[in-house]
Amino acid sequence: MTNDNEPEAAARSGLRVGLIGAGAWGTALANAIAGAGHEVVLWGRDPDAVAAIETSRENARHLPGVALHAAIHATSDLRALSDVAFALLVTPAQTARDVAAAAALTLPAGAPLILCAKGIERETGYFLSDVVAEARPGAPIGVLSGPSFAADVARGLPTAVTLAFREPGLAAKLAELISGPALRIYHGTDLRGVEIGGATKNVLAIACGAAIGRGLGESARAALIARGFAEILRFAQAYGGQPETLMGLSGLGDLVLTCGGPQSRNFAFGQRLGEGASPEEASGGKLAEGAHTAAVLVSLARARGIEMPIAEAVAALTDGRLTVEAAMDALMNRPLRAES
Ligand SMILES: NC(=O)C1=CN([C@@H]2O[C@H](COP(=O)(O)OP(=O)(O)OC[C@H]3O[C@@H](n4cnc5c(N)ncnc54)[C@H](O)[C@@H]3O)[C@@H](O)[C@H]2O)C=CC1
């Protein structure tokens, strides 16, 4: 196992920070934040899995081979969050409502909560920050997003992401507290732009994966990234995100990362679809958030008259309504138009 964190950091007097969700990303962030000098409470829902993490000091299921920092305490008891200074919510997007509601019962009133999941709620079409706001009205909500594979962050490889809060100054303050030598956190106030970037890029990564899996080549991948980004920009502008935000880490940056290859679970899901697997086979039990977001993204786009043909194709693919060939034919046979 590797652990590049300085043991002394555990003894440094930092804040007590809650990490809600003990999957790959939650565990990687817990290590990074503990490495920045804080005491971390890592909450997971499964008592047996949490006990194994706490005793073995490794999350063998989701982040194997990475030693847990000494300043992390893993627990399945939400009451351990009752005295944290702030918390991060890192469970899958479609669980955000239930998990936020449960955490709201114990989190200190007014403690900032940072959303790290990437998606849109399927049943309501709500952005995740709005979902969480219903659980904790009035408490500050932030979004952390950007190009960052959990395995890279866990190995201490250089990573840069964006943290946004609407409250002026809060993102800068928290970014300062949790950034470290390898995790560089930029800050901003365009919460909506940051969360749209993270939710939409997963859908486009499935399209890239499908094209590569089908053997359509690198030119097709580049076209999908560029035209996919145009779709993201149109969507974000219609829903209140700033174009500058989308051109940064949480939009273009994360789109490029996840469209780059099968280290992305969304890309890998698309790749298997392209190779002929059914949507059920393609998931292989791994979380591909884009598969859960594609249909609701398309509904939101249609509701505002925004054209998102690539996202439409992904929604049809993931629902099993279209083959990769038919999806590509549909995209290639759209009327020629000015590039915008
Ligand atoms: N893995 C990565 O590199 C990154 C992931 N993310 C995002 O973070 C979110 C979580 O992803 P991962 O940690 O990678 O997933 P994961 O599959 O590694 O872990 C998910 C965790 O959530 C827990 N969980 C599932 N349903 C739950 C529920 N109803 N209540 C409580 N806990 C539940 C699981 O037990 C598991 O511990 C996703 O939205 C993903 O897009 C964001 C950036 C990087």
Ligand SMILES: O=C(CO)COP(=O)(O)O
């Ligand atoms: O969001 C991520 C990287 O920024 C992780 O991507 P995947 O969920 O596709 O693995």
